Amino acid sequence: MTYRGLPYFVAQRANSGSRHDPYASERHVLPDRVGGVRYSAEPHSPRRRVAPYPTSGTVAPAHAHDVPSPDDTPTLSEVEPLRILVAVMLMAVVALAAAFAGIGIAERFTGSVDEALAEGGVLQARSDDVVVHSTPSSAWEQGTVPQLYQVDPQWADRPYAESTLGAAGSAPLALAMTRIAVTGDRATGPVEVASFVQSAGFADEPDPTRLLTDGAVSLGLAARPVEASEQAVRRQINTGHPIICVVSGGAFGSHPCCIVITDIDRHGKLIVNDPGSIERTERHWTFDEVLSVSSNLWAYSTAQVQ
Incomplete structure (x- = not known):
């Protein structure tokens, strides 16, 4: 046989019966590391030795302190400002909605309480969905014309003439307001005046x-x-005498009704009490607006003062 162009003989040891390769002791050097495995140059050795593979930073396993804990919470600086703003605005909207809901509940509760008030409180009635406040009898006094309205539930359904005080009682209501202001008598109100008018026969005229x-x-x-x-x-x-006017037309409607002129404001306008309308009572009027639609006017005082 030849090896590298030179002949060589294979000898067999007598004691083993096997052939001996004179060049078997020669070691062929291979690369030290291939894929982390070192190979032996011994031709007849079935063993191989695994060399440790040097780790690099790119594949190194993460240490325990590098892994975020589920219990870790972000600091304020790590939270996005936009999320903070959205959260604040959402809380403000919820607060406003709760406030409006509370106001609505309070108004309903207050309305229920007002309707249940006994005599001596502010009396209320509804006319065209407007809450009407009559001056309570405890506040009636001489020199002040009270605001008394036909639709007040104390007397609105009381029969008067061929109708009710609520529908046709402007004259007795105006007379009751005027009498209270002139005399200060709290015992004679709209019900008592209407009863007198009925019994005296004036209601049918x-x-x-x-x-x-x-x-x-x-x-x-x-x-x-x-x-x-x-x-x-x-x-x-100016001498303290309230005036009852019979008006018809203009802002007071086509049907005759009675109003009371109570005072003159600092702008030179008339202050009136209209028993048929809280809106007309709250408004101040020019002299022309009232006098141009007035058919009769009377000023009132006590019977002893002429």
């Missing part, structure tokens, strides 16, 4: 002239006709 003159005298008042002029009205108001 479509023209309220007799009621507002003769009827007023029977109730202890002195009625004095007033000219429908600004000067005449100012004279009576």
Whole structure:
């Protein structure tokens, strides 16, 4: 046989019966590391030795302290500002919704309590979905014309003439307001005046002239006709005499009704109490607006003062 171009003989040891390769002691050097495995150059050795593979940072296993713990919470600096703003706005919206809901509940509760108030509180009634407040009898006093409304539940359904005080009671309500202001009598209100008007036969007359003159005298008042002029009205108001006007037309409607002129404001407008409308009572009027639609006017005082 030849090896590297030279002949060589294979010898067999006598004691083993096997062949001996004279070149078997020669070691062939291979690369030290291939894929982390070192190979032996011994041709007849079935063993191989595994060399440790050097680790690198890219494949090194993570240490325990590098792995975030589930219990770790982000600091304020790590939270996005946009998320904070959205959370604050959401809380503000929820707070506003709760506030409005609370206001609605409070208003319903207050309305229920007001409806259940006994006499002596502020009396309420509804006319065209507007809450009407009549002046309570505890606040009636001489020199002040109270606000009394036909739709007040104390007397709204009380029969009057061929209808009710709520529908056709402007004249007795106006007379009751005027009498309270002149005399200060709290015992005679709209119900008592309406009862007197009914029993005296004034309620059946479509023209309220007799009621507002003769009827007023029977109730202890002195009625004095007033000219429908600004000067005449100012004279009576400035001396403390309320005036009842029978008006028809304009803002007061097509049907005749009675209102009470109570005062003149600092702008020179008339303050009136209209028993048929809280809106017209709360508004102040020019002299022309009232006097141009007035058919009759009377100023009132006590019967002893003429």
